[in-house]
Amino acid sequence: MAGKMLRLSLEVEPDSEPIKGSLAPEHGQRRTFQGWMELAAALQALTEAPMALPHPAARPLADGD
Numbered sequence: 001m002a003g004k005m006l007r008l009s010l011e012v013e014p015d016s017e018p019i020k021g022s023l024a025p026e027h028g029q030r031r032t033f034q035g036w037m038e039l040a041a042a043l044q045a046l047t048e049a050p051m052a053l054p055h056p057a058a059r060p061l062a063d064g065d
Contacts, residue, residue, distance in 0.1 A: 006047060 012021035024030035
């Protein structure tokens with residue numbers, strides 16, 4: 001089955017308990033998460049979202065955010 005692929009950027013704090021970090025599509029809004037359930041929810045939201053232009057409120061995440 002051929003289809004479009006979605007490239008995601010995943011950033012994780014290596015020593016966090018539970019898992020903590022952020023997830024973003026290649027040119028879209030970054031979503032933060034804390035815990036496996038929030039990571040799964042972020043993945044689901046990103047894969048169910050229409051493939052469109054980035055959200056107008058999307059901004060690059062600065063170092064230290």
